[in-house]
Amino acid sequence: MANTALDSKAESNYRLFARMAEAMAAEVHRAGNLSAAREKLREILQALAPRKIVAAPGVLLARLAPGEAAQEAGAAFYTEKLRRYAPEADLGVSEMELGIAETGSIAQNATDAASRLVSTLPPVHLAVLRTDTIVPTLRDAITRAGEGGGPPPYWTIITGPSRTADIERVLTIGVHGPYRLIILAIDNADENGNPNG
Amino acid sequence: MDKEETREKKGKGCSPLDLRQAIRQALANQNLGGALGRFADAYLPSREKVFEGRDFAALREEIRRVKQSTIDYMDALAERFTENARKRGAVVFPAPDAQAACAYILELARKNSVDFVVKSKSMASEEIHLNKYLEKAGITVAETDLGEWIIQLCGQKPSHMVMPAIHLTRQEVAEIFSHEIKERLESDIPRLVKVAREQLRQKFLTAQMGISGANVAVAETGTLFIMTNEGNARLVTTLPPIHVVIVGLEKLVEKLSDAGPIFEALPRCATAQHLTSYLSLITGPAQVENIEGETGAKELHIVLLDNGRRKMAADPRFRDALRCIRCASCLNVCPVFALIGGHVFGHIYTGGIGTILTAFFGPGREAEDLQTLCLGCQRCREYCPAGIDIPQMILDLRERYAGGRLLPRGQKLFMEKVMPNRKLFHTILKTAARVQKPVTKGRPLVRHLPLFGRGLTEGRSLPALADRALRDRLGAGETAAGQIGGQTIRPAGEPVQKAGFFAGCLIDFVYPEIGEAVLDTLVCLGYAPVFPPAQNCCGFPLEHSGFREAAVELAKQNIAAFAGAGVSVVVTACPTCAVSLKKSYPRLLGDDPAWAKQAADLAAKVVDYASFALHQLADRQIEGTPFGPVTYHDSCHLKRSLGVYREPRELLVRAGAQLQEMAWSDRCCGFGGSYSIQFPELSRPILEQKIANIAASGARMVAMDCPGCLLQIRGGLDYRDLPVKAEHTASIIGDILKRKFS
Ligand code: SF4
């Protein structure tokens, strides 16, 4: 079975999520299944033409085989010693645990240093998440952060790229964090499109 | 900046002269005025947009509840937070004051051989002057929030709680950066931001310690919430192996879910965003990685800061200020802040709320001067997501500082000693009325009213005292029922009730014709008006100048004046008097068993003119002849303190007015009672904006319900020779009713 459709609630969550995220200057892509997602990833890397990519490990991300895509795009790909490589990388890739519809945000347990290094230091951050993890509200996300005996040491909610309006109140994108935030939402992230796979 | 230094050196309030000079400088600074003015205009529409579909009142109530328990259970929450944060591996240091907090952090730095620290924005750290403390000990501290860094580079102080460098132009920033990197930079904002990124990136990567504040601290989990847009807090908390968080006790909440309403409101209020770019929850030490790729747990130190907060929590008049979530809404809507910014109106914490916090969190007496700057327009109260009554607290502060400091001596004496003696006060007024002529444009003529001293403002013409005060026009009798034809809106034979009229000084002595219009209205509405001659000034100007005792004395006089009058209702055409009678009296006399009940009784009877008239008319039409376009000015006290703004408009429309709203109809006119006397330099530009908005509305008449606003606005229009008439609603309606029924 390919491309199981999302239920209508998840679909409307996604719609709002995408609209809000774009309003916050994030770029949002959507893929129906893993192979479409791999294809999307390849396209994104082709367009970005990064020289160095740093990635934080993750189950979902592994299924996209980002290392292969990086190789195809001719980029060096690092998943270790990120404190060393992330400052020079052109792109950081990581996976998110959930999205927030009302604010267009993405969130993750960022306890591992790697997950923060790849999403703070490079100028572009590519985040992948499962479409069906999008929750309606910020409050839902805060509740989720606390599930299972309290929040993990570091939980991060990201909304659009880094920004400032500190000089003459003129909005400028990209200060200390990424200039660009690219979100890739995957509807069915199971191997072979098999819900049990 | 110079002024800040002067203040700092003296370690106490600056003299009124310094304050005046600072105001003058701020007003002369075109950038500041331009930036703040543009922001004030843009802020509300964008804020409204992000609140679309949300119930602000409900959200405010939620925040109020959450933060109220912060205040009520501060110690218990601190204990639980400490326990839970420790359980998760954090080191918690309870700091009683600034000195202890600074010393702890310095000691920690020394122990770890730290000589370079990066900081993300933290007001608490500014409050304790941490940078200076560490730098004196040879430790370099780099601010990393762009605005804070700019401020740090040029050695200034933040001028706004959320936008610290709002007073600087891009050209100035370019200059500051050029100096820093020793390269000539163009004043191109994206380029400047890029320079900041490059410069600060190196600092993030090499710092050995990161210091941040926190927006919320959750007791049940030991979690800290940190919010930023630039991403600097993420780097400060990620790269260096040691992270120090300075968090005030007022940031504590009980449960994780308590943070929900706060973060729903904070970004929407602060920057009109649905959410800032980054919101991080830190619970115990996270992982840190070194350049070799080795990972380990960070060191997390939490400095839980008291520094006056417990004292504030124990103070019934000021404790509510601890609900503040530092969103700066109150600054963004404050007409005074929009003119002079936070360097003058503020110390570390800025604006109205800053004044209150400064009074408790700082050792100095800066707040003593700052409190004089609030003109009591109530605007901040309406927009505060924590429901804090800032103007009331400023009033309390004023009283505490034995107010009237900036008032001329003579006027002080007049307020404290003469006004509570009604006979003397009124004799002086009447004598003044006789000797004041001739009236000339722009000349101070009503100087003997409580609101007017010698230093009268330019920029508006002032009216003369009336030849005959209202009280004299009405004759000597206890009751004076004006007779108009004998007809009223009521069916003949219905028993006539008595309605009291409280005039207030301005109507009694300057605008008696408004008083007559109110009396005419009462008669036409079928009431027998009663004007007890023993009534005196409502006392509001005294309370607002910090003379609480004199205000209490006046409250008693007025309560007594109406006590035996047998009236079911007390109408007033001055919203300030209405607020005083309705709200201040029960507060001033609430603890006095001999007066509390009487104060409450009077308060319950008081109603403003427009609400009363509209209610009495019910669905009857007034059928006035249509008159041209009219615009309406909302008086601060009527709209914000009494919640009345629909009623006068409807009255006017029913009377045949074609309502043509001006922009910002509910922005203050700058009168503010004695404020326009104390700070003519601030009152005047506020009036100018108002006049410009009135003129732009295209209306030929501006109606309002406050004699104070009338004095200010009529004077402003006249001074500029604008062909727009300013009228009190009562004059318009009373006239029409009178013609109809006579
Ligand atoms: S009452 Fe008006 S003048 Fe005073 S702080 Fe609030 S907004 Fe500013």
Ligand code: SF4
């Ligand atoms: S007093 Fe209210 S409006 Fe002002 S900063 Fe605090 S929470 Fe915001």
